[in-house]
Amino acid sequence: MRSTLTHDTDPLQLIRRRLGKSKSLHDSLSGRASPDGSESPELLQRERSIRTNRRQKFINCLLQEDINMPELRKLAWQGIPDELRPIVWPLLLGHMPSISGLRSSTLKRKREEYASLVEVTFARDRQLDQQIWHQIEIDVPRTRPGVRLWMHACTQRSLERILYVWAIRHPASGYVQGINDLATPFFQVFLSAYVDSEAEDFDPTILPPSVLNAIEADSYFCLSRLLDGIQDNYIAGQPGIHRSVKRMAELVARIDPPLAAHLASQNVEFMQFAFRWMNCLLMREISVRNTIRMWDTYLAEGADAFSQFHLYVCSAFLVKWSEKLRQMDFQGIIMFLQSLPTQSWTDHDIEMLLSEAFVLSSTWHNAQSHFSGR
Amino acid sequence: MAEGSNYDYLFKVVLIGDSGVGKSNLLSRFTRNEFNLETKSTIGVEFATRSINVNGKVVKAQIWDTAGQERYRAITAAYYRGAVGALLVYDISKHATYVDVTRWLKELRDHADSNIVIMLVGNKSDLKHLRAVPTEEAKAFAAENGLSFIETSALDASNVEAAFQTILTDIYRIVSSKSLEQSADAIKAPTGDTITVTPSVDTTQQQGGKCC
Ligand SMILES: Nc1nc2c(ncn2[C@@H]2O[C@H](COP(=O)(O)OP(=O)(O)OP(=O)(O)O)[C@@H](O)[C@H]2O)c(=O)[nH]1
Ligand SMILES: [Mg+2]
Numbered sequence: 001m002r003s004t005l006t007h008d009t010d011p012l013q014l015i016r017r018r019l020g021k022s023k024s025l026h027d028s029l030s031g032r033a034s035p036d037g038s039e040s041p042e043l044l045q046r047e048r049s050i051r052t053n054r055r056q057k058f059i060n061c062l063l064q065e066d067i068n069m070p071e072l073r074k075l076a077w078q079g080i081p082d083e084l085r086p087i088v089w090p091l092l093l094g095h096m097p098s099i100s101g102l103r104s105s106t107l108k109r110k111r112e113e114y115a116s117l118v119e120v121t122f123a124r125d126r127q128l129d130q131q132i133w134h135q136i137e138i139d140v141p142r143t144r145p146g147v148r149l150w151m152h153a154c155t156q157r158s159l160e161r162i163l164y165v166w167a168i169r170h171p172a173s174g175y176v177q178g179i180n181d182l183a184t185p186f187f188q189v190f191l192s193a194y195v196d197s198e199a200e201d202f203d204p205t206i207l208p209p210s211v212l213n214a215i216e217a218d219s220y221f222c223l224s225r226l227l228d229g230i231q232d233n234y235i236a237g238q239p240g241i242h243r244s245v246k247r248m249a250e251l252v253a254r255i256d257p258p259l260a261a262h263l264a265s266q267n268v269e270f271m272q273f274a275f276r277w278m279n280c281l282l283m284r285e286i287s288v289r290n291t292i293r294m295w296d297t298y299l300a301e302g303a304d305a306f307s308q309f310h311l312y313v314c315s316a317f318l319v320k321w322s323e324k325l326r327q328m329d330f331q332g333i334i335m336f337l338q339s340l341p342t343q344s345w346t347d348h349d350i351e352m353l354l355s356e357a358f359v360l361s362s363t364w365h366n367a368q369s370h371f372s373g374r
Numbered sequence: 375m376a377e378g379s380n381y382d383y384l385f386k387v388v389l390i391g392d393s394g395v396g397k398s399n400l401l402s403r404f405t406r407n408e409f410n411l412e413t414k415s416t417i418g419v420e421f422a423t424r425s426i427n428v429n430g431k432v433v434k435a436q437i438w439d440t441a442g443q444e445r446y447r448a449i450t451a452a453y454y455r456g457a458v459g460a461l462l463v464y465d466i467s468k469h470a471t472y473v474d475v476t477r478w479l480k481e482l483r484d485h486a487d488s489n490i491v492i493m494l495v496g497n498k499s500d501l502k503h504l505r506a507v508p509t510e511e512a513k514a515f516a517a518e519n520g521l522s523f524i525e526t527s528a529l530d531a532s533n534v535e536a537a538f539q540t541i542l543t544d545i546y547r548i549v550s551s552k553s554l555e556q557s558a559d560a561i562k563a564p565t566g567d568t569i570t571v572t573p574s575v576d577t578t579q580q581q582g583g584k585c586c
Pocket of ligand 2: 398415416
């Protein structure tokens, strides 16, 4: 397995370097699609040049002294090229400043801050909160069972620290099962900036500690930002989830009355399946790859997308299976929704879902008072 | 596996107990004969069914596997409604999970039907060298509290079948004796709002699902 390592821990530098090396950057900078010699059909070629074009727009946007954030959001909504994601996500989340001159110093400061948080939290004379620690300890090995990266002790220790430090600093919620799932896309995306091979198959022990620490710190801060927007999901009673599930049920009743009626006739309650959809942001329903693509759009939408826009995504997601579900009885419905056939989903399926959700949100978001008033 | 829509009785059973004691694996062992060293944690609830034979009758178990973490207590408690049986699981190698059994019993007392049949299950019996809860102690505790008791291993499959068979048989006994001594109209439908019962071949018997 080939993997290029570098000790540089500034993602932007890394990307610059990598782009500088790759022929495609050269091609995109000079504005022409890469001629690969194959007689690809015209459509494919056009698609490729659209992609190259989009990539070029991203690069132009990212190379600005002070990045135009609305423009970046607009671009990101449609999906972020894999190799640019490790820099675009921290920008969208506000973990990295838009002004290029401030970037390395900010990252450096934050990573030091995280290092000292870890040091204080795990100081030898300090008692761990046993309840929180115990739950994290049993969940970490169960986070991505069977995936090489996540089976490595060193990745698991990183995840433990991220989750525990976060939990201790957020006593209202503490650690809630499912938050471990939400940390994984960040870790993988940031790791991908430093390696050329597939992040999930990567052996992180060959990374220099400084790189691993940077990935961990960036993951921590970005996870924190994401969770800031959905804290209500995890505090006592989980009111955020109850609210979202209720609104989702109301929305589905409007956009797909036959489905809503069928679910009701079978005594299926939305809580029985949608609770997890909210608690883990659909990560138990779709692949991490799909999740990462989905988060491009969520992050572009803004801070409250993980509660607001997500609700429309969940509604569109349910309605997708409407025809099948309407043929099933209670048991069939619950079992089907518990293991949905999304294994083969590609970015394209996610993009369809996102655009359906977008239509729903534009149609219904302002009409919200309609149904919250019922 | 006797599966299908034909059954004489439908019993709703819940799996409860601390996080990590092996509830999900007990369920997958029973319903699919599968065990996984790394299963994801349960978020909210998960559902599975299996039908078995009890005294020549087909008994279908509708099993709700609940999340063990405290934070989920509010949501999982909703599933106790209408349950006629509960498997209260602890981990024989983790004493704290046994101590918490008392808390789980209280949960059941607060949220479940008062006649719910409860079985105390000491799981991970394969971890002999790590045993932290003596069998006799748990057995005595179960007897004091009117629970049946068994030790299982979802890993090596020992007693898993027996655990479910025993609790379903216990429920069956209560239900069938009740339906003999009570008039049919005294027996309510077996469901809480959360479950649906598809018509069975024998409605009267099935309605016995609610044991009082
Ligand atoms: N040795 C051994 N390990 C087991 C047994 N049953 C489960 N495990 C392991 O214990 C861990 C937790 O099992 P789960 O079935 O996920 O536990 P759970 O009770 O469903 O946990 P929550 O969903 O968090 O409430 C997993 O790593 C299992 O492989 C068993 O009988 N023996
Ligand atoms: Mg479980």
